Amino acid sequence: DAGVIQSPRHEVTEMGQEVTLRCKPISGHDYLFWYRQTMMRGLELLIYFNNNVPIDDSGMPEDRFSAKMPNASFSTLKIQPSEPRDSAVYFCASSLAGMTAFFGQGTRLTVV
Amino acid sequence: GQQVMQIPQYQHVQEGEDFTTYCNSSTTLSNIQWYKQRPGGHPVFLIQLVKSGEVKKQKRLTFQFGEAKKNSSLHITATQTTDVGTYFCWDNYGQNFVFGPGTRLSVLP
Numbered sequence: 001d002a003g004v005i006q007s008p009r010h011e012v013t014e015m016g017q018e019v020t021l022r023c024k025p026i027s028g029h030d031y032l033f034w035y036r037q038t039m040m041r042g043l044e045l046l047i048y049f050n051n052n053v054p055i056d057d058s059g060m061p062e063d064r065f066s067a068k069m070p071n072a073s074f075s076t077l078k079i080q081p082s083e084p085r086d087s088a089v090y091f092c093a094s095s096l097a098g099m100t101a102f103f104g105q106g107t108r109l110t111v112v
Numbered sequence: 113g114q115q116v117m118q119i120p121q122y123q124h125v126q127e128g129e130d131f132t133t134y135c136n137s138s139t140t141l142s143n144i145q146w147y148k149q150r151p152g153g154h155p156v157f158l159i160q161l162v163k164s165g166e167v168k169k170q171k172r173l174t175f176q177f178g179e180a181k182k183n184s185s186l187h188i189t190a191t192q193t194t195d196v197g198t199y200f201c202w203d204n205y206g207q208n209f210v211f212g213p214g215t216r217l218s219v220l221p
Binding site for chain 1: 207214
C-alpha cells in the first residue's frame, strides 16, 4: 500500500479564493482524520469520519471550512473563502478501528 | 474536556546526553501512543502503551505508562542527531483523538 496520499503538496492562493485539499486513505481503514498544524496551535483535530460518516466536526474553525467523504477511498477538505490565517500544514490521517494513525505527507497551504 | 499536556515544550541537548518528555492527561487514559515528527515531515507512529505501569523499549528509547494511566514518558538515552524532531503523545480515549502539544528536541553535535 502506498500509504495515505494527499494532494496537492503545496498550495498558494489568494485571499478569497476557494481551496480544496484531497486525501486518499489507506485501503481498509475505517477512520479518517483531518488535522491542521501551526506553530502557535500545534496539531488541531478539525474533523474525523468513521465509515465515511462525519462523527465530530467540532474542531472545524468556522463555516468557511467543510469536509466530505463520498466513499471509503476519498475525502476532501474545502475552504471557501480562504483567509491568510488559514495558512498552515493540513494533514490527513487514516486508522483502523481508531488505533494507530497513519499520516499523509501533508498539504502546505499559503493564503496571500 | 479532555486535555493532554506535554513538558517541556522545547529541549536542547548536547549529543550524547539523555532526554525525557512527559505527557500528562486530565483524565484516565485507555491507552497512549507516541509519535515523532521530523522537521518538515509528518507524524510517524512510534509505540502504543496500554497497561498500567507498562514499560517498553525500542533501542535507545524507553516508554512508560503511569500506574494511574494519567501520564506517560519517553526517555532517550545518549541522544543522536537523528533524534531531532517533535515528539507527540496521542490519546484516543473516548474517541477524542487529541494530540499533546509536543516536545521539540534539538540535538547539538
